[in-house]
Amino acid sequence: MLSVSKQYLYLVIDQINKCVITNTNSAATANAVSNGILNSSPMVVWFPYIELNHNIIKSNSDENINYKLLRQFKTKFSNAGQSTSDSNMYEVVDQTPNGRTFDLIQMDQKLITQEWIARRQLGNFRARLMIELETHCERYLARSVNFCGDEISLPYIQKQLELSNPDFNIYSPGIQEWADIVEMPVEVAYQELKMKFDSSSISVMRVHAIWSKFVNKFNNITLEDNITFAQLFERMDTHFIFGNV
Amino acid sequence: MKSLTVGTSFELKDKKDLSTQFTDIKLFTDIHGVISGSWLVDRSGATQLPFRTTLGQNYLLPNFETINNLTLEECCVNRARELLSSNQTLYFLYSGGIDSTLGLISFINATPDTSQIIVVCNNESIRENPNFYHNYIKLNFKLMATELFMQRMKTQILDGIVISCEHGDLLYGQDFGSVALTWFGEEYLKAPPTRENIVKFFKAGKMSTLGANCWFDLFSSNIHLSARPINTVYDFFWWTGFNWRWQWAGEKIKLRTAMPINIETFFSSLEFQKWSVNHTQHSIKKASDFKYDYKEIIFNFTKDQEYQDLKIKHVSISLYYLNNAFVAVESDGTKLTKKDYALINYYQPDNFISNWLKDNHSSSE
Numbered sequence: 001m002l003s004v005s006k007q008y009l010y011l012v013i014d015q016i017n018k019c020v021i022t023n024t025n026s027a028a029t030a031n032a033v034s035n036g037i038l039n040s041s042p043m044v045v046w047f048p049y050i051e052l053n054h055n056i057i058k059s060n061s062d063e064n065i066n067y068k069l070l071r072q073f074k075t076k077f078s079n080a081g082q083s084t085s086d087s088n089m090y091e092v093v094d095q096t097p098n099g100r101t102f103d104l105i106q107m108d109q110k111l112i113t114q115e116w117i118a119r120r121q122l123g124n125f126r127a128r129l130m131i132e133l134e135t136h137c138e139r140y141l142a143r144s145v146n147f148c149g150d151e152i153s154l155p156y157i158q159k160q161l162e163l164s165n166p167d168f169n170i171y172s173p174g175i176q177e178w179a180d181i182v183e184m185p186v187e188v189a190y191q192e193l194k195m196k197f198d199s200s201s202i203s204v205m206r207v208h209a210i211w212s213k214f215v216n217k218f219n220n221i222t223l224e225d226n227i228t229f230a231q232l233f234e235r236m237d238t239h240f241i242f243g244n245v
Numbered sequence: 246m247k248s249l250t251v252g253t254s255f256e257l258k259d260k261k262d263l264s265t266q267f268t269d270i271k272l273f274t275d276i277h278g279v280i281s282g283s284w285l286v287d288r289s290g291a292t293q294l295p296f297r298t299t300l301g302q303n304y305l306l307p308n309f310e311t312i313n314n315l316t317l318e319e320c321c322v323n324r325a326r327e328l329l330s331s332n333q334t335l336y337f338l339y340s341g342g343i344d345s346t347l348g349l350i351s352f353i354n355a356t357p358d359t360s361q362i363i364v365v366c367n368n369e370s371i372r373e374n375p376n377f378y379h380n381y382i383k384l385n386f387k388l389m390a391t392e393l394f395m396q397r398m399k400t401q402i403l404d405g406i407v408i409s410c411e412h413g414d415l416l417y418g419q420d421f422g423s424v425a426l427t428w429f430g431e432e433y434l435k436a437p438p439t440r441e442n443i444v445k446f447f448k449a450g451k452m453s454t455l456g457a458n459c460w461f462d463l464f465s466s467n468i469h470l471s472a473r474p475i476n477t478v479y480d481f482f483w484w485t486g487f488n489w490r491w492q493w494a495g496e497k498i499k500l501r502t503a504m505p506i507n508i509e510t511f512f513s514s515l516e517f518q519k520w521s522v523n524h525t526q527h528s529i530k531k532a533s534d535f536k537y538d539y540k541e542i543i544f545n546f547t548k549d550q551e552y553q554d555l556k557i558k559h560v561s562i563s564l565y566y567l568n569n570a571f572v573a574v575e576s577d578g579t580k581l582t583k584k585d586y587a588l589i590n591y592y593q594p595d596n597f598i599s600n601w602l603k604d605n606h607s608s609s610e
Contacts, residue, residue, distance in 0.1 A: 140566065140567065143368065143369070143563070143566075146368065184383075185384075188383050188384060191383070191387065191388045192383055192388065194388075194390075195366065195367070195388040195389065195390045196367075196368065196390070197390075198389075198390035198392060198393040199367040199368060199390035199391060199392045199393070202390065202392035202393060202396055203392055203566065203567065206392075206566070206567035206568070207567060209567075210567060240566065240567055241565060241566060241567075242565050242568075242570060243565065243566075243567055243568045243569035243570050244569045244570070244583065
């Protein structure tokens with residue numbers, strides 16, 4: 001939709017040390033990765049909040065680049081009512097280095113243990129899987145996008161379809177108006193809208209099911225399983241095209 | 246002994262040990278690089294492949310002597326009338342491709358009352374032939390979304406007959422033919438169907454030399470039963486479809502339904518088959534030249550010159566998108582899911598490929 005901007009960092013933050021385990025490219029993939037890593041939370045931070053003197057993107061392929069997420073509260077009392085839950089996973093400071101609400105700073109070297117590096121590697125691996133999975137989903141979801149205002153119009157179209165009953169030649173005002181604008185008989189308009197609505201809705205629900213299935217599957221794969229990225233995605237398109245055969 | 250009517254060979258990709266253990270299975274697998282997914286069955290019943298498969302009575306190679314020679318247009322209208330005479334609801338699977346467009350035109354030509362027909366389609370169908378959708382389909386037929394139809398087929402017994410256009414390709418010998426045209430050009434299709442010429446095609450499809458030779462012999466083993474003289478590479482390819490893939494085309498949709506289904510393919514009537522046997526292919530210089538006769542009838546109806554000149558075959562599979570399927574159907578109708586399916590259970594050691602290996606292995610290597 002027009003209201004969506006992608007100028008965000010989608011981070012997965014360790015709940016204990018408030019450091020970045022990995023970052024992804026969407027809220028859905030950040031949630032998916034976090035769901036598979038105990039004691040982690042997704043955090044969405046508006047990109048301009050953060051100084052550009054970091055290498056957060058490269059940290060996805062280099063576990064030696066590590067950051068902690070900070071949030072500043074300028075007065076002692078301004079963090080009243082806050083809690084470090086999901087959506088609020090950061091270290092509170094009086095002043096961030098950049099002076100803005102959020103910032104990333106280099107992680108304390110003493111905290112970078114082998115266990116931490118392993119956690120980062122798992123996070124980065126899973127982030128790659130989820131991003132690739134989401135890319136597959138988007139490709140098949142695109143089949144169901146027919147209008148830039150779909151997100152607003154589809155719920156209303158559904159309601160108008162439900163208010164109509166072609167068996168009794170009853171058509172809702174919305175359907176009648178649509179038919180009038182398109183210059184189409186109302187009964188033809190009804191069945192065209194219904195056909196497209198059913199097709200899109202069922203397709204999207206199926207993609208949702210595939211997404212849910214593979215998020216769970218990927219979150220049960222560890223690096224010790226030695227399954228390669230290529231192996232996991234070798235048959236993914238077959239799955240999307242032909243289902244589970 | 247359990248036997249299949251339709252199966253899939255995906256398992257062979259996962260279980261390489263089957264191919265390693267049995268050389269005949271390895272060679273059997275070779276063909277799937279060229280014919281993805283098809284489950285081959287010899288309509289004459291004479292040639293056995295490595296996995297036991299029952300030939301359906303309705304797929305037997307017909308005796309064409311008593312069948313009239315009709316024009317394609319006559320075949321189309323007769324078939325439409327035959328299906329309409331059932332007086333049942335007809336769920337017509339419309340992909341928007343050449344075959345299903347010709348099928349719907351046949352119904353329009355056969356009857357002024359199309360209320361018996363529900364056209365099952367989606368956005369992909371419209372995109373394939375937008376003029377036909379806007380000018381004819383939406384004004385003359387009831388519609389149902391493809392995805393909704395496929396969902397219902399899983400859970401309900403439909404009150405009518407499902408019409409698919411699967412056999413349209415096989416009347417034409419298009420699949421191998423169009424690939425070969427791309428690889429080797431028009432002259433190749435007109436060349437004699439010698440071992441050298443056919444093996445060249447299979448090897449270009451990444452088959453081994455052994456596999457290519459074996460499959461040439463296998464497809465040739467019953468070619469003398471063809472009612473159509475096999476004089477060219479194109480005729481040979483026609484035979485591989487008309488004889489070997491006919492049952493697959495009729496049965497494969499049953500992998501998608503949990504419930505019993507009453508399904509007919511539009512192009513499977515004996516009249517169509519007779520037409521196919523007698524049909525002489527027009528010159529094929531480019532992909533859009535295939536199915537010239539089908540497109541001619543469509544043009545006469547729609548006057549859509551662009552479609553006539555440029556439309557090519559497009560793989561229409563949105564019917565299957567994200568839709569789980571069974572992997573095999575046994576001859577008693579039992580449908581098998583992936584976890585219940587083991588191809589080895591249907592293995593028959595005495596098959597054409599294993600016997601061919603005994604006779605030819607050393608000389609073909």
